Amino acid sequence: MTAATPEAQYIHWTENGTDHSALWRSESGMAPPKRIVIADDTTNADTAYRLACEGTALLWKGDFQNARQLLQALARRADHKGSKGKKAKAPKVPATPTEAFHLHRQAQSQRGRTLAMLLVPFEADYSIPLRRAPDVKLACNEAYGRGEHPFAMSLRELLGVIGAHEWRRNGVEIPALGERIHPHYGVFSPVRGEYVALVNEAPLPKNAKLAFDIGVGTGVLSAVLARRGIERVVATDQDQRALSCARENLHNLDLSRQVDLVKTNLFPEGRAPLVVCNPPWVPARPSSPIEHAVYDPDSAMLRGFLGGLKEHLTPGGEGWLILSDLAEHLGLRPREQLMEWIATAGLKVLERHDVRPTHARAADATDPLHAARAAEVTSLWRLAAA
Template sequence: MPDIHWNEGHTERCVRWHSENAAPPPKRIVVADDRMRADIAYRLACEGTALLWRGDYHNARLLMQAMRRRVERKSPGAADGSAESFHRHRRFRDHRARVLGRLLVLLGDDYSLRLRRSPDVRQACVAAYGPSQGPMAVSLTELLGVIGAHQWRVRGVEVPALGARIHPHYGVFSPVRGEYVDLLARAPLPAARRTAFDLGTGTGVLAAVLVRRGFERVVATDVSPRALACARDNARRLGLAARIDVTGPCLFPEGRADLVVCNPPWLPARPTSALELGVYDPEGSMLRDVLTRFADHLEPGGEGWLVLSDLAERLGLRSRRQLTDLIEAAGLRVVGTLDTRPRHRRVTDSTDPFHRARRDEVTSLWRLSSA
């Protein structure tokens, strides 16, 4: 990891820099505390200067909220359903993340946060980052994400289709949108139920549903080491570790299966961080790869299940014809589809710039077989 350097108390200081978003270390740093005014902090951050916080923890959060309000004044407003509108909003969110990410805090040798009224973040940081490798600087926005993710991990997410809770790890997409899990739980199964593949398993929630539906063995894959650890943890918690083989990092395992399932990222756009890989698929490359290789991994009479939202179509990022052409070019035919509507709270949030698209969104499970 690179280091950052700054002057404090007539002394030049240096510490390791860490960013899950792969943000470069700031070149200019000033020390800030409770006397820092929001207008000055916002101006400095927009100019590329990072603020190393030395004041009260809660005041740092208040300052960040004030900076966020100033950024939001330049929001593009409601989206019009075009791809250009979507990309304009993505650029704005990227700018907002860069500005707010310039408010920094220091973590000690044991991940302790030595600010007045600060919470104990050590356990959350160990869960997210692993054993400490010494003091480091992180953005306050990243640290708040680590704290929130740890709370999700401890509490878990109730999954009605399992009658149990799934515990997402930091950096792993959480199954808070349960409608796609419900689709998998009610889709008609192929005749043979020996082996299933769950590609890009994430938390392992779909692998667990498949075992509960009667598959003797499920091979769950992912390219993310964090996801692999998370899926193993959830399989163990659910008492299914003997029937779920978590392997990787890879997308496709060796061999063939009676059922191959994939819930790829739904939006063909460039992620701005590793944490967005569960949502954004650059140029639809993962979707194309999955469809191209489905047939080679299906047993005779087997099916490939693709779980996909039409949000990309409603945002002008992909057409339905492009999707069906990909399916046909891969030598697959559509056996049937199951549709559902989203139930998450953003559907009713009229302030969301993509409210209209989210309101009309349909999530489908495409049942595919070799042509």
């Protein structure tokens, strides 16, 4: 992927009486802003916030560090407005969990659009022509590939690229491996360690020398299975970033010879005595590529896995479904529906291994979805042909 694509889009603005344009980049698919004004160190936060809320983007031409401070000021205003609005419009009857979820997502989306209105320019080599701008060439090359054209994008997205570069460099400690996994930009980080532990501890089917890992992501589950003695793992994903990330991690763990990576939707060809899948847990529309690991409209991947599992299992084989019940507590997918999908697919439940999440949000009483998160359980469902 390079800075120029067949579907290239541009932004246009006027500066000192002269018309300008630049290639537009947005990983979330945000449309190019139609109204753009020049902003610099003299632009105050109240003016910038008003313009951003109105849908006017600010192309920054001042000091880079001042732009970061302005973005923080915009975030404070957005958060203050949100909390004040909630108090002013608090319903007499508390919202249902489903309503709370959709309101929360709506507020997140609006906040994201507002903060994305602060833009920074880039040269073709990913250098930023602003005072005190950091060197982000390596981070951008990791995220986007080789640059070819000057462009502009939101400062908020750039900070996400920089953060992803730090995650990739430092890695995430995986106790089940005693090693670090290094997530790439756009590939979901395995920070929820409880589901990895479930895969590491569940009893393996007898004579399971082959396993399929459906939706490989960073490669963490393939690595766990290989370390547990599975002689060959065939891991699939549709996302080239995920495949590249998994390939690098498996190489670093010296597991490349045990794991074959295949670019395909869901299942590879053939059958296996063990098929593992950790699909997105929440049936909702993602707002950015990385959210595809969490949000899946209409539970498409979950239903696809269950629907195709039986025909990809060897006799006596098992399918391991790793799934949180957060969607159930949010009223988005009842347990009865999951059980119906399992039965309709010609499957039965052999056993279920449960664990409670340990992430910070589960204990954060200020989280709008705290009640659902506090009740959440992550499960490994051991499934077999009925």
